[in-house]
Amino acid sequence: MNATELRTSLPGKLVNILIWLFLAVACVFVVTPLLFMFSASFMPAIDIMKLPYPWVSDHIHWQNYWNALRGPDGSFIFLRNTLNSLIVALAVTVTTVILSSLSGYGLAKFRFKGRNAVFMLIMATMMIPFETIMIPLYMVTMKMGLQDSYAGLILPFLTNAFGVFLMRQFLLTFPDEVLDAARIDGASEPRIFTHIVLPNSGPAIATLAILTFRSQWDNLLWPLLVVQSDEMKTIPLYITRFMAETHSDEGIMMAVAAMASLPMFILFFTMSKYFISTEGLHSTIKG
Amino acid sequence: MRHNRRFSMEQKKARWGWIFVAPSLVFFVVFSFYPIFNAIYMSFFKKNLLSLRPPEFVGWGNYRYLFHSKTFWQSVSNTAIFTMGTFIPLVVFSLMLAVFIISRTKFQKSLQMTLYSPAALSSVVAALIWLLIFDPRGLANQALNILMRTSGVNYHWLSSSSMLRLSTIIVYFWKYVGYFTVVFVAGIGGIPDYLHEAALIDGANSWQDFWHITFPLLKPTTLLVSVMVMLQCLKTFSTQYLFSTSGAPTRPIDVITLSIYNTAIKDHNIGRASAMSVLLFLVMLILTWLQLKIARTEDVTYN
Numbered sequence: 001m002n003a004t005e006l007r008t009s010l011p012g013k014l015v016n017i018l019i020w021l022f023l024a025v026a027c028v029f030v031v032t033p034l035l036f037m038f039s040a041s042f043m044p045a046i047d048i049m050k051l052p053y054p055w056v057s058d059h060i061h062w063q064n065y066w067n068a069l070r071g072p073d074g075s076f077i078f079l080r081n082t083l084n085s086l087i088v089a090l091a092v093t094v095t096t097v098i099l100s101s102l103s104g105y106g107l108a109k110f111r112f113k114g115r116n117a118v119f120m121l122i123m124a125t126m127m128i129p130f131e132t133i134m135i136p137l138y139m140v141t142m143k144m145g146l147q148d149s150y151a152g153l154i155l156p157f158l159t160n161a162f163g164v165f166l167m168r169q170f171l172l173t174f175p176d177e178v179l180d181a182a183r184i185d186g187a188s189e190p191r192i193f194t195h196i197v198l199p200n201s202g203p204a205i206a207t208l209a210i211l212t213f214r215s216q217w218d219n220l221l222w223p224l225l226v227v228q229s230d231e232m233k234t235i236p237l238y239i240t241r242f243m244a245e246t247h248s249d250e251g252i253m254m255a256v257a258a259m260a261s262l263p264m265f266i267l268f269f270t271m272s273k274y275f276i277s278t279e280g281l282h283s284t285i286k287g
Numbered sequence: 288m289r290h291n292r293r294f295s296m297e298q299k300k301a302r303w304g305w306i307f308v309a310p311s312l313v314f315f316v317v318f319s320f321y322p323i324f325n326a327i328y329m330s331f332f333k334k335n336l337l338s339l340r341p342p343e344f345v346g347w348g349n350y351r352y353l354f355h356s357k358t359f360w361q362s363v364s365n366t367a368i369f370t371m372g373t374f375i376p377l378v379v380f381s382l383m384l385a386v387f388i389i390s391r392t393k394f395q396k397s398l399q400m401t402l403y404s405p406a407a408l409s410s411v412v413a414a415l416i417w418l419l420i421f422d423p424r425g426l427a428n429q430a431l432n433i434l435m436r437t438s439g440v441n442y443h444w445l446s447s448s449s450m451l452r453l454s455t456i457i458v459y460f461w462k463y464v465g466y467f468t469v470v471f472v473a474g475i476g477g478i479p480d481y482l483h484e485a486a487l488i489d490g491a492n493s494w495q496d497f498w499h500i501t502f503p504l505l506k507p508t509t510l511l512v513s514v515m516v517m518l519q520c521l522k523t524f525s526t527q528y529l530f531s532t533s534g535a536p537t538r539p540i541d542v543i544t545l546s547i548y549n550t551a552i553k554d555h556n557i558g559r560a561s562a563m564s565v566l567l568f569l570v571m572l573i574l575t576w577l578q579l580k581i582a583r584t585e586d587v588t589y590n
Contacts, residue, residue, distance in 0.1 A: 019387045026384055027401050030465060034404065036426060037416045049424045103311035110304025111297070118308055125319040127575045131522050131544045132568040133322035135551050135560050136329065140322070156318050159311050189303045218409040220525045221544070225552065236411040236525075243415065243533045250419055257412045268407040272400055275407065 037261075041065070041254035048250045064255035072245055077230055078256070081238040086263075087150060088234060089216035092157045096212045097205055099159035104167025105197055109179065119168070126161045131221070138225045152226045153234070157216065163208050170204035171197065206274045210267065217264060235260045323568065330562035336555035349562035359563070361538065362546040365452070369542055370520040372456045378513050381464050382505070385471030386497060399472060402465030410462065414529035417458045421445050427454075445530065448539035455540055458526045463519075467512055474508035475501060507581060514578040518571055524548070543567055 035055075040048045041064055043057040071077050107119050137156050146152035174197065182192045198205075220236040227233055233241065242256060268275055330349055332342035353359045388398050405413065420426045421444035431442055444454045478501060486496045524544040531537040531545070541549075543563065551560035 019390065023384070023387055023391075023398060026380075026464075027398070030402050030405055030461065032426070033413075033416050033420060033461065034408075036420065037412075040419065048419070049422075051424060052429050053426055099311045099314065103308045106304045106307025110300050110307065112301035112304035115304065115308075118312060122311065122315055125315050127572055128319050128323045128568070129518075129522055129571055131524070131547070132564040132571070133319065133326055135547070135557060135564060136322035136325035137318065138551070139325075139557070158314050158318070161315070164311060189306075193307070214407070218411070218525075220411055220528070221548070224528075224548070236409060239411045239415060240529060240532060243418075243529070250422075253415060253419065257415045261408050261412050264407045264409065265404075268404065275403065 037254050037257050040251060041258045043251050045249045045251045048254075061251060064249075064251040065259070067249070067252045068255040068259060072242075077233075078238060078259075080231060081233045081235055082259075084150075084153075084232060085217060085234040085236075088153045088219075089213050091150070091154050092216045093209050093212045095154070095158045096160060096163050097209055100163030100208060101167045101171075101198060101201060101205065102193070103159075103164050104169075105171050105193060107164070107168045108171035109174065109176070122161050122164050124161075126165075130156075134221060134225060137222075141226055147226050148228045148232050149226075150232075153223060153232075156222065157219075160212075163212065166208055167201070167204060170201060174200070203274075206271065210271060210274050213267070214264065326561045326564045326568070329558055330565045332558045332561075334557040336551060336557050338555075342558070345558065349558045350566075352559065353562055353566070358541075359546070362541045362543050365539065365541055366521060366523075366543045368452055369455060369459075369523060369540075370517055372452070373459050373520045373523075374513065374516040376456075376460055377463060377467055377516050378509065380460075381467035381512075382471050382509060384464070384468040385475055386501065388468065388472060389475050390493070395472075399465070399469055402468050404465065405462045406466040408462065410525035411529060413458055413462050414526045417454070417461070418445070418530065418533055421454050445535045448536065451530070451535055451539050455523075455526050455530060459520070459523065463516075467516065470512055471505070471508065474505055474512075478504050510581045511578060514574055514581065518574055518578075521567070521571060521574075 036053075039055050042060045042062070043054075043064075044061045047054055047057050047061075069076060069078055103122070107115060141147055141152045141155070144152075146155065178196060179192060182196055187195070218236070219234070220240070223234045223237050224240075227237055230241070239256060239260060243253070329342065331344060331346060333345045333348070334342035384402065388395055391398070422428075423441045423443075425444075427444050428440070428442055432438055432440055443450050445451055482500050482504070483496055486500050491499065522544060523542055527540040527542050527545050528548075530540060537545075544567075547560050547563045547567070550556050550563065
């Protein structure tokens with residue numbers, strides 16, 4: 001937009017200041033709760049409920065983190081639950097990346113009868129939201145005896161239509177000459193896939209992996225249905241239980257929240273270009 | 288001979304195509320298509336989650352029950368209030384923020400990063416933070432007291448029904464406003480510079496440029512994002528679940544997914560929960576169809 005014009009005229013200057021003000025207010029609104037979480041996680045509960053909220057305490061109250069790790073009963077179940085979350089999220093990410101790129105490659109680079117039908121069928125599953133099929137999935141999982149197990153947590157999310165779509169769109173632009181050259185050199189199809197296609201799909205795979213990992217890390221509904229024991233709980237379930245049991249110590253609550261969001265924040269600040277990947281998001285809209 | 292070899296090559300490739308696609312296809316049939324047909328089927332039966340008795344056919348009984356059930360309509364209206372109350376401010380504010388960010392010559396990236404950061408948080412953590420903020424002694428009351436020039440008034444964020452609904456909307460808005468701002472920035476970035484330049488050469492000021500160039504070209508993105516947000520709001524669960532398990536009254540925030548969950552898991556009524564799932568599915572199907580239609584007919588190529 002015409003920035004010079006904006007800055008020179010008087011009403012332009014005013015508009016400019018108002019826009020900055022608006023953006024600043026938006027940032028304050030967004031950041032305040034995050035700052036509150038970190039600040040409160042280092043405070044004893046009495047300080048958190050002081051009026052007005054003090055923001056910084058006289059001394060750093062590290063005990064909150066220790067108590068959060070230890071848990072209300074001293075069983076350190078939080079660590080086990082974090083491990084569960086990591087196992088499930090990583091497993092789902094790996095299978096999603098493998099299955100989506102396999103079928104995305106098949107749909108993008110091979111001509112076969114029924115290809116369009118298969119593609120439409122897979123895209124149609126985007127219209128079936130998980131919330132509407134969770135009850136039948138739950139019944140099947142129970143029948144197979146998979147409740148309260150990693151298999152039960154992972155199985156319904158092995159891949160997803162968005163992943164297939166993303167990989168297909170990406171691989172459509174993959175140069176055919178490279179693939180044909182490898183075929184002429186006598187490379188087998190699986191080898192072409194693992195040695196040429198996968199290593200050259202980095203950005204698409206990174207975007208897909210991050211989106212998948214995040215949605216699993218965030219998943220509450222399915223674990224809520226399948227998990228029964230405290231040992232098999234994931235972090236979202238740990239937090240819900242924690243809130244129901246120790247509805248008292250706000251400092252420990254915020255320490256739990258801070259630790260639970262740490263992996264996502266690390267991912268976000270190191271890989272932000274894949275979070276804010278315009279192309280990935282663009283294909284989401286177009287999908 | 289040559290023709291023959293080529294033919295068999297094509298056939299071999301076709302076979303590999305199937306082999307690559309097969310695992311995902313099997314997965315989608317088993318974990319998407321089977322369950323949705325099963326949900327439709329079960330919605331015509333009476334089935335208790337825990338009993339071993341075979342399901343009993345009741346025809347439209349579950350649907351008839353739902354149409355006469357006050358609780359069901361309550362959850363429909365809760366979902367509608369939440370969806371409308373969330374998606375309008377979300378779309379309006381994220382569009383405004385995106386346009387403002389694009390107009391800045393500095394800090395474009397850091398503004399986007401900052402606004403996006405709550406989206407990196409899990410929704411359970413978001414609900415947890417805001418539960419403390421909405422506490423009677425929490426930041427929400429302190430901030431509102433300063434804004435309204437009152438002192439020590441409790442605005443009952445988690446206890447009065449309309450405030451409780453507003454609270455869940457605020458949590459959701461807070462978490463996703465940056466996310467959709469980034470989506471809009473991507474959409475605006477797709478508008479080629481020469482269109483703006485042409486407008487400015489023709490003597491348009493920046494407001495006219497926005498109103499006549501950016502906005503019309505953004506209409507398809509805006510429509511698509513609106514449907515996306517709506518679909519997402521209809522599925523809201525975590526915030527409401529967490530608020531209600533930590534002591535807030537359930538009735539005003541008993542949205543449809545929470546209601547399905549409770550009907551199946553607490554009341555063990557699989558048939559009725561399936562019927563609710565099917566109704567939710569139909570609403571979302573119509574919206575998705577609308578989304579696809581917009582995507583197809585309004586696909587702008589800027590040329």
